Amino acid sequence: MHLLMDSSTSSSSGTLMCPPTNADNGSGVLVFDTSLLQKQVNLPTEFIWPNGDLVLNQEELQEPVVDLGGFIRGDEKETARAAELVRSACSNHGFFQVINHGVEASLIQTVHQEVDKIFKLPLDKKLSLRRKPGGLCGYSGAHADRYSSKLPWKETFSFGYSPNSFKPVVVDYFKSVLGRNFEVTGWAYQKYCEEMSRVSMLIFELLGISLGIDRLHYRNYFEDGSSIMRCNYYPPCNNSSLTLGTGPHCDPTSLTILHQDQVGGLEVFANNKWQAVRPRPDALVINIGDTFMALSNGIYKSCSHRAVVNRERERRSLVFFVSPKEDKVVRPPQDLVCREVTRKYPDFTWSDLLEFTQKHYRADVATLQSFIQWLQLQNQNRSSMSKPSNF
Numbered sequence: 001m002h003l004l005m006d007s008s009t010s011s012s013s014g015t016l017m018c019p020p021t022n023a024d025n026g027s028g029v030l031v032f033d034t035s036l037l038q039k040q041v042n043l044p045t046e047f048i049w050p051n052g053d054l055v056l057n058q059e060e061l062q063e064p065v066v067d068l069g070g071f072i073r074g075d076e077k078e079t080a081r082a083a084e085l086v087r088s089a090c091s092n093h094g095f096f097q098v099i100n101h102g103v104e105a106s107l108i109q110t111v112h113q114e115v116d117k118i119f120k121l122p123l124d125k126k127l128s129l130r131r132k133p134g135g136l137c138g139y140s141g142a143h144a145d146r147y148s149s150k151l152p153w154k155e156t157f158s159f160g161y162s163p164n165s166f167k168p169v170v171v172d173y174f175k176s177v178l179g180r181n182f183e184v185t186g187w188a189y190q191k192y193c194e195e196m197s198r199v200s201m202l203i204f205e206l207l208g209i210s211l212g213i214d215r216l217h218y219r220n221y222f223e224d225g226s227s228i229m230r231c232n233y234y235p236p237c238n239n240s241s242l243t244l245g246t247g248p249h250c251d252p253t254s255l256t257i258l259h260q261d262q263v264g265g266l267e268v269f270a271n272n273k274w275q276a277v278r279p280r281p282d283a284l285v286i287n288i289g290d291t292f293m294a295l296s297n298g299i300y301k302s303c304s305h306r307a308v309v310n311r312e313r314e315r316r317s318l319v320f321f322v323s324p325k326e327d328k329v330v331r332p333p334q335d336l337v338c339r340e341v342t343r344k345y346p347d348f349t350w351s352d353l354l355e356f357t358q359k360h361y362r363a364d365v366a367t368l369q370s371f372i373q374w375l376q377l378q379n380q381n382r383s384s385m386s387k388p389s390n391f
């Protein structure tokens with residue numbers, strides 16, 4: 001593999017050298033060079049994950065496939081049936097697939113093809129698009145600019161989307177970072193994000209119905225939300241059994257809408273074992289994130305999942321993460337709290353949780369619990385600072 005490092009740092013993998021690129025800490029940054037890495041026999045230690053995270057999947061997840069057609073048409077019986085499937089999936093592990101969602105197959109196909117235009121760019125061009133420290137938008141190779149162990153075997157390209165903008169924000173982003181040649185690509189992703197946002201609103205309505213609260217409650221709450229779109233590219237890996245494309249984690253966001261190609265690799269930890277999500281070209285995979293778990297007072301689950309890599313085949317996935325507007329308080333509706341008697345999580349904002357995952361904590365399976373503890377500590381410190389001192 002080919003980790004380029006600064007000359008003052010030695011690597012376990014025998015790497016090429018380049019000047020330090022991380023101006024912040026001057027320690028040098030590993031570079032995920034896919035043209036070289038596939039030729040290497042041994043996997044560099046930076047990419048090796050602990051055995052506990054690598055346990056093989058045993059079977060396929062039996063998640064419901066929810067037909068949205070009847071709900072979109074306003075058919076009451078079919079809506080009730082869809083809501084019941086959503087309720088049972090979300091009370092258990094938080095994963096389900098949706099079909100007849102109204103997103104054109106040709107649009108999904110186009111955005112998958114466009115992924116290659118980004119990841120097949122020359123390495124130096126991709127590095128010039130790298131996401132800034134503490135930020136989320138841009139290119140990342142194995143997250144090597146942020147971490148030095150348990151590196152994910154993937155490249156990502158991420159950008160923001162907000163539903164109520166009057167400007168085509170995605171097109172503008174593509175044009176500004178990649179130039180005019182990427183205007184068409186930008187439009188494909190703009191349309192895809194608009195469609196994902198539309199589907200997310202349908203799902204929020206179904207979630208409201210399934211929880212027996214005002215059906216528009218979550219839909220209205222997320223109307224001015226903020227989203228992150230991420231393209232994932234997982235190159236083939238000779239040592240695929242030692243590494244992971246995305247390590248075990250719960251999404252810190254509220255709702256995730258994912259489309260994976262036919263290679264497959266998404267796995268969910270449910271009923272005490274890893275289970276594969278079968279790829280379906282016509283379906284979108286939906287899962288509940290930590291913020292929605294808090295918004296449902298813990299009734300709906302955000303569950304651990306990961307992406308394994310393939311020995312022979314490259315894999316692509318498109319992920320749309322939905323979150324509330326940054327400063328909006330994350331608090332479950334009163335109806336749910338009354339039913340459950342107690343609040344499971346304190347109030348927080350998405351902006352606090354986002355900052356936690358970008359500055360203080362590497363998102364994993366315990367992000368929400370760790371964040372709540374951190375928040376409580378911050379609040380204690382703040383209140384002790386504001387108390388009059390007796391010395």
Ligand SMILES: C=C1C[C@]23C[C@H]1CC[C@H]2[C@]1(C)CCC[C@@](C)(C(=O)O)[C@H]1[C@@H]3C(=O)O
Nearest residue numbers: 152246247249250251252253321354357363
């Ligand atoms: C708030 C976020 C943190 C991550 C990007 C967004 C949405 C999901 C998060 C992530 C994908 C969860 C898995 C681990 C992670 C580090 C990754 O492998 O990409 C996460 C993201 C991140 O911090 O980049």
Ligand SMILES: O=C(O)CCC(=O)C(=O)O
Nearest residue numbers: 232246260266307317319
């Ligand atoms: O690529 C996948 O299938 C999973 C990616 C994922 O879980 C994520 O990006 O949060």
Ligand SMILES: [Fe+2]
Nearest residue numbers: 249250251305
């Ligand atoms: Fe995820």
